[in-house]
Amino acid sequence: MDSVKAGCACGAIRLVARGAPKRVGVCHCMDCRKHHGAVFYAAAIYDRSAVEITGDARAYEGRHFCGVCGGLVFAVTGGAVEVHLGAMDAPSQFVPTYEGFSDRRESWLPALNGAKRDL
Ligand SMILES: [Zn+2]
Numbered sequence: 001m002d003s004v005k006a007g008c009a010c011g012a013i014r015l016v017a018r019g020a021p022k023r024v025g026v027c028h029c030m031d032c033r034k035h036h037g038a039v040f041y042a043a044a045i046y047d048r049s050a051v052e053i054t055g056d057a058r059a060y061e062g063r064h065f066c067g068v069c070g071g072l073v074f075a076v077t078g079g080a081v082e083v084h085l086g087a088m089d090a091p092s093q094f095v096p097t098y099e100g101f102s103d104r105r106e107s108w109l110p111a112l113n114g115a116k117r118d119l
Pocket residue numbers: 008009010011012013066067068069070071
């Protein structure tokens with residue numbers, strides 16, 4: 001895969017990530033749940049240098065979002081950018097290989113097939 005494109009709902013924040021991600025995973029921790037307002041987070045993690053971001057994103061504790069529509073597009077942690085799978089322009093481009101904080105997984109949600117847990 002050459003590159004993936006992502007952005008918020010209104011288009012003010014756009015992002016292109018080039019090359020293969022370092023890893024792809026989901027997280028069930030309370031921080032991810034609260035930030036996304038969703039029962040889990042899913043992202044592809046890239047080196048910062050592989051990601052080009054345009055638009056003026058707002059941030060809360062390293063998690064970046066659009067100040068206009070509130071869309072959550074990416075997070076920055078150290079030298080990495082976590083690109084949210086749900087912000088990508090097309091679905092099913094990646095399959096997560098691990099899940100974090102599986103003890104917080106919703107009781108109705110099955111474990112991710114073949115994924116490593118709580119690395
Ligand atoms: Zn927006």
